Amino acid sequence: MRIAIALFDRFTALDAVGPYEVLSRLPGAEVVFVGVEKRIFRTDIGALALLAGASFAEIDHADVLLVPGGPGTRAMMSDEALVGWVKRVHPTTQWTTSVCTGSLVLGAAGVLAGVDAVTHWGAMHELAALGANPVEERVVVRGKIVTAAGVSAGIDMGLTLAARLAGEDFAKAIQLGIEYDPQPPFDAGHPRKAAPEIVEIVARMALDRQQGSAAA
Amino acid sequence: MRIAIALFDRFTALDAVGPYEVLSRLPGAEVVFVGVEKRIFRTDIGALALLAGASFAEIDHADVLLVPGGPGTRAMMSDEALVGWVKRVHPTTQWTTSVCTGSLVLGAAGVLAGVDAVTHWGAMHELAALGANPVEERVVVRGKIVTAAGVSAGIDMGLTLAARLAGEDFAKAIQLGIEYDPQPPFDAGHPRKAAPEIVEIVARMALDRQQGSAAA
Numbered sequence A, B: 001m002r003i004a005i006a007l008f009d010r011f012t013a014l015d016a017v018g019p020y021e022v023l024s025r026l027p028g029a030e031v032v033f034v035g036v037e038k039r040i041f042r043t044d045i046g047a048l049a050l051l052a053g054a055s056f057a058e059i060d061h062a063d064v065l066l067v068p069g070g071p072g073t074r075a076m077m078s079d080e081a082l083v084g085w086v087k088r089v090h091p092t093t094q095w096t097t098s099v100c101t102g103s104l105v106l107g108a109a110g111v112l113a114g115v116d117a118v119t120h121w122g123a124m125h126e127l128a129a130l131g132a133n134p135v136e137e138r139v140v141v142r143g144k145i146v147t148a149a150g151v152s153a154g155i156d157m158g159l160t161l162a163a164r165l166a167g168e169d170f171a172k173a174i175q176l177g178i179e180y181d182p183q184p185p186f187d188a189g190h191p192r193k194a195a196p197e198i199v200e201i202v203a204r205m206a207l208d209r210q211q212g213s214a215a216a
Helices: A013-023 A080-092 A102-108 A121-126 A153-166 A168-177 A196-211 B013-023 B080-092 B102-108 B121-126 B153-166 B168-177 B196-210
Strands: A002-006 A030-035 A040-042 A049-051 A064-067 A095-099 A139-142 A145-148 B002-006 B030-035 B040-042 B049-051 B064-067 B095-099 B139-142 B145-148
Touching: A002 A013, A002 A080, A013 A030, A013 A064, A013 A095, A013 A153, A013 B013, A064 A080, A064 A102, A080 A102, A095 A102, A095 A153, A102 A145, A121 A196, A139 A153, A145 A153, A153 A168, A168 B196, A196 B168, B002 B013, B002 B080, B013 B030, B013 B064, B013 B095, B013 B153, B064 B080, B064 B102, B080 B102, B095 B102, B095 B153, B102 B145, B121 B196, B139 B153, B145 B153, B153 B168
Parallel strands: A002 A030, A002 A064, A064 A095, A095 A145, B002 B030, B002 B064, B064 B095, B095 B145
Antiparallel strands: A040 A049, A049 B049, A139 A145, B040 B049, B139 B145
């Protein structure tokens, strides 16, 4: 079972690594990180670099295709290499998936036309322009298309997919293996739970990251 | 503020990337991944490779030192390069931290003598031999030593540290930024919640990974 995870410049690491940590533990999983070239790709913050072990040209099919998000996705929406790869591989998949603003890339590839989908809460307004129906759920499964909300939602999506691919017992075993018994010290993980001044801090942080000042 | 995250062969990716995703968003954060050499290090499963941007020889101090876990930690407990680096840098830190079996490396460096600490649930019996007092909590803060339970607990630890380093509002903003509003599809993240047959599946998986067969 081939799980192909796209890499590109200025992706968000946890978007890719959360689902990787879950799905790579499935029986028979063969995970491959794929980029426009076989090289390292740096995250949005620049301090972390992941290696793509294969190029888009080398990967023509996948059982699970995953596009992570990050500030880099806006540039990627018009990147023929990545968008063309999604268009080419999507018809071969069991599951075509995204985390965070990765769904904007799926949308740019025409995959979300008329499909319910989610993205990071701060980007929900961008989904409709791509033909998708924005749905405020953490993980949205519609046919073979699975989109997850922002960043950390990829872990929940990974477990949801693991249950479909290998059964609930195996998914639970993976959850136990990664000790995913979340106990965040605060309950501020969604705008409906966070005070307006917290939302304001995030907006400023996001702007900094989008402009790349945090990567300097 | 320098956050130094150790890399070594056969580490577990989410142990490092969970806290990275939180702590790298702190104001003034300078994250550096550090290994015995500046090269890529492969995870326990082998499919993912992260680049160490600095060598142990180059990093003499850190505000936050973090050791991730993984099957590789057992070999690392007698690795003079990593253990020596922890011994050297620990006196310079504000916070010395670990995720999952990374605490066994802290223990091997003598950092946990007489200190309450946690590790992955499957390795709790190994802590006492290192002089630590095993405590079954998700994140254990004792003085400047902070240990987290298995794999995904590093995200909760990251937020706990973020609050100490930059205040609760900023920690909440980071939680909101990574949309950490966990909704696992199952409630099997700790042995006290999982059925015995699920624990049995994990034990078999862990053995496979420890023996490296999953990396083949």
